Amino acid sequence: MTTNMLTQTVREDLQIVQDTLNDIRCLAKLYYLLHHPRSTDKLMDESYDSLKELNLKEIGYALTSVLDLERVFPLVNNITVCGTGSLSGIIVLVDGDEVQLKAAKGLPSHVANDAVFKVGDGAIGWVVKCGKSLVIDDIEKDLRFNKQQFQWYLGKTVLCVPIKARGRVVGVISVNSKKSGDGYTDNDVRFLETIAAYVAIAIRNTDLYERLKNPSKLDHFTSTYHDKNNTYLPVTLRSIKTGAFAGCDLYLQTVVNDENKYLLYCKGNKLFADERKESFVKKNINKIYVAKNGNGQYLRYMEINLEQVVRDEMATLHERIHIVYEVATNMMTDALKDSSVGIAVERARDWTTVALDFMLKDKEVYSHLMEMLTYDGNVLRHSVNTAILGLLFGYYLEMPVNDLLTLGTGLLLHDIGKAKIDHYMIKKDMEELTKEEREQMRKHTDLGFILLSNSGNLGREACLIAKQHHERYDGKGYPESLKGEEIHYYSRITRILDEFEIRMSRITGNDSNSAFNVLQNMVKGMEGSFDKEILKKFIDFLQVSTGEESDEALHKVVELVE
Numbered sequence: 001m002t003t004n005m006l007t008q009t010v011r012e013d014l015q016i017v018q019d020t021l022n023d024i025r026c027l028a029k030l031y032y033l034l035h036h037p038r039s040t041d042k043l044m045d046e047s048y049d050s051l052k053e054l055n056l057k058e059i060g061y062a063l064t065s066v067l068d069l070e071r072v073f074p075l076v077n078n079i080t081v082c083g084t085g086s087l088s089g090i091i092v093l094v095d096g097d098e099v100q101l102k103a104a105k106g107l108p109s110h111v112a113n114d115a116v117f118k119v120g121d122g123a124i125g126w127v128v129k130c131g132k133s134l135v136i137d138d139i140e141k142d143l144r145f146n147k148q149q150f151q152w153y154l155g156k157t158v159l160c161v162p163i164k165a166r167g168r169v170v171g172v173i174s175v176n177s178k179k180s181g182d183g184y185t186d187n188d189v190r191f192l193e194t195i196a197a198y199v200a201i202a203i204r205n206t207d208l209y210e211r212l213k214n215p216s217k218l219d220h221f222t223s224t225y226h227d228k229n230n231t232y233l234p235v236t237l238r239s240i241k242t243g244a245f246a247g248c249d250l251y252l253q254t255v256v257n258d259e260n261k262y263l264l265y266c267k268g269n270k271l272f273a274d275e276r277k278e279s280f281v282k283k284n285i286n287k288i289y290v291a292k293n294g295n296g297q298y299l300r301y302m303e304i305n306l307e308q309v310v311r312d313e314m315a316t317l318h319e320r321i322h323i324v325y326e327v328a329t330n331m332m333t334d335a336l337k338d339s340s341v342g343i344a345v346e347r348a349r350d351w352t353t354v355a356l357d358f359m360l361k362d363k364e365v366y367s368h369l370m371e372m373l374t375y376d377g378n379v380l381r382h383s384v385n386t387a388i389l390g391l392l393f394g395y396y397l398e399m400p401v402n403d404l405l406t407l408g409t410g411l412l413l414h415d416i417g418k419a420k421i422d423h424y425m426i427k428k429d430m431e432e433l434t435k436e437e438r439e440q441m442r443k444h445t446d447l448g449f450i451l452l453s454n455s456g457n458l459g460r461e462a463c464l465i466a467k468q469h470h471e472r473y474d475g476k477g478y479p480e481s482l483k484g485e486e487i488h489y490y491s492r493i494t495r496i497l498d499e500f501e502i503r504m505s506r507i508t509g510n511d512s513n514s515a516f517n518v519l520q521n522m523v524k525g526m527e528g529s530f531d532k533e534i535l536k537k538f539i540d541f542l543q544v545s546t547g548e549e550s551d552e553a554l555h556k557v558v559e560l561v562e
Ligand SMILES: [Fe+2]
Pocket: 414, 415, 444, 469, 470
């Protein structure tokens, strides 16, 4: 059989065997190096002291080639204990608040098994917390640590270095007591830090390898979309009726001579009614296809699979939040140019449901979402930012889930009236518009309300957000100059979020202070415009979200509001 005849699977299996052999070869070599430091081997023709320097590359290669971390840790522990000439050594990994022992050498097993590590406690805990290397010359005399914490250490000297991956401490390598009785030198610190850097790469490689073996849903959908052999995408029935693929030409798949062929089944401009959907079900047609046509459609494809993507822990939080954000921005692109508001409402509601669920299930999402908002003055992003800010703020206010859903959907669509305004106008700043253009622009509130109300599938409270979000608390807003609580609660919230988002987009740079500076200018320049009670809560919310405890800018805003 020639190589060309090998199937892809066989080739992949062969690659795994080859990689494993490489692994074994490297490990064997490493073992040899460690156990025969004074060998006459060309590579080993050096003194034991310089071995560790000369062979760091080999060690690094071996460590980063091994894809099973459980094999890496004992190996690393041997290297660091032998390489520094120590009596004992341990390696721990950090998992959230827990610090777990991964390898121990030179300690009786009962001691190694009983040792407990806590973030911030003892030498190991100190390194986890501070992320710096630590050298202790005499355990007895070091006032930073309690002697009790060292009861199982041999001798008096300790060296610990952090293992850092993606900027976080993920573990610690520690050695204890040099056989020579000397203290640890700068060279020892450098040696351990280099090994720690290799371990960090090994951890990352294992991560990548795991991902290769079990690709995340995000990777799966992305590669399905970008698969060049397939120019058609499978879509769901719901997504072609009221979702992201409504209005697309639909195709059916058939197999001719072992090859997939796609037949046009129905043109996109034909209404895809319930009867048609049922006829699909009756005929047992459960897969319908659309032709691929670019990035917007890729995001629509991710939109119909968003629920699976956000739940999949194989993708990082950052990747999942990013896709949630991009999907919403793409949805708003369609909403502002598409004439079907009913579909825009359905899609906005679906997105809000998934985003809310994602946010409620994982506290980390809450804090990351706030950090990932991009304020760039883009009219589409403005709606998405306002909606995300609203969901986070509403959650902070402990609003019930159903209210959050209404608020989030209404916020996403609050400027939908702009779909009916000349597009050259909506890209401009309010200040750049002529008096007539400004009058035109102001109509987006009534237009939005009419569009949403006529869609028949959005509650009145959410429709009112579109109508009232430019009303001012003091009655000087538009379109109806409503005052105080005549304006719906959600619309009063939206007034604050809308103005805050627009002003955040106008500043350059984005540190934690900028939010409070923006608020300060907003309150100063627009006195009477906002509901003070909601504004005070919004300041509290920003304080919690940005982690600013006591800030000068913040106090100034609070004073202004009082
Ligand atoms: Fe608006």
